[in-house]
Amino acid sequence: MIMIKKVLFILPLFILYAAKANSQSFVFGPKGGLTLGTQTWNGFDRNVLPTYHGGLYIESYQEEASSSFLAHLGYHKRGSAERVTFITSGGAFSNSRQGFEFNNAVLVLGAKNRFNTYGINKPYYIIGVRLEYTLSTNLRQYEIYGGYFPLEPFVNKFNYGAIAGIGYELQFSEFVGGFIEANISPDVSKQYEQPALSNIISPITGRARNLSAQTIRNLTFEISIGLRLLRKIEFID
Numbered sequence: 001m002i003m004i005k006k007v008l009f010i011l012p013l014f015i016l017y018a019a020k021a022n023s024q025s026f027v028f029g030p031k032g033g034l035t036l037g038t039q040t041w042n043g044f045d046r047n048v049l050p051t052y053h054g055g056l057y058i059e060s061y062q063e064e065a066s067s068s069f070l071a072h073l074g075y076h077k078r079g080s081a082e083r084v085t086f087i088t089s090g091g092a093f094s095n096s097r098q099g100f101e102f103n104n105a106v107l108v109l110g111a112k113n114r115f116n117t118y119g120i121n122k123p124y125y126i127i128g129v130r131l132e133y134t135l136s137t138n139l140r141q142y143e144i145y146g147g148y149f150p151l152e153p154f155v156n157k158f159n160y161g162a163i164a165g166i167g168y169e170l171q172f173s174e175f176v177g178g179f180i181e182a183n184i185s186p187d188v189s190k191q192y193e194q195p196a197l198s199n200i201i202s203p204i205t206g207r208a209r210n211l212s213a214q215t216i217r218n219l220t221f222e223i224s225i226g227l228r229l230l231r232k233i234e235f236i237d
Helices: 002-021 139-145
Strands: 026-041 049-060 067-087 093-114 122-137 158-171 176-186 192-194 197-201 208-211 214-231
Touching (some): 049 093, 067 122, 067 214
Parallel strands (some): 026 067
Antiparallel strands (some): 049 067
């Protein structure tokens, strides 16, 4: 795990160094914003979990070019929510909201294409692939329910999927700009994979029962804002 974290930290620095070594112009900066996490549990959709994300990116740059390549490394919360109704000792109903959070380090490699417009501000779309590593979860707080919720040992640390989105670039000056972006990130792999479990004691009845196999996949919607900082290389004869 320590080695994985080192790789995720060093990789964007390596990309930055490679761009400088090749004397290529590039764009870089921070990005972050709102995350709306959803999940499918054995094919059934869960409620939306509002969270957040943030990270750094680097993007190739060629003047007047409409396409570019990009890499992003960030911290993204995945997950979903569930509303549970309890019966109190007085016979009343009490509602509570439970959020299942997966804190993931995310590496994105993708391509961007800008639409041709007459202004300096450009709409664009992106497509790419994602590799994720789960750093931690909040699942242990639900273990008191005796296996009725996802359990930490069945979390898949490595996951992968796709990303697609649209955005709008804003140019503030020659070297500084910004953008707003919306994307969707479906997982191809399973964030969680639990086999069928036997003789699980129910916290409600106190009796043993069997639980069916459980699988979880992430589907995440994100809205981001960010800065575009240009490092421009010019050759002078």
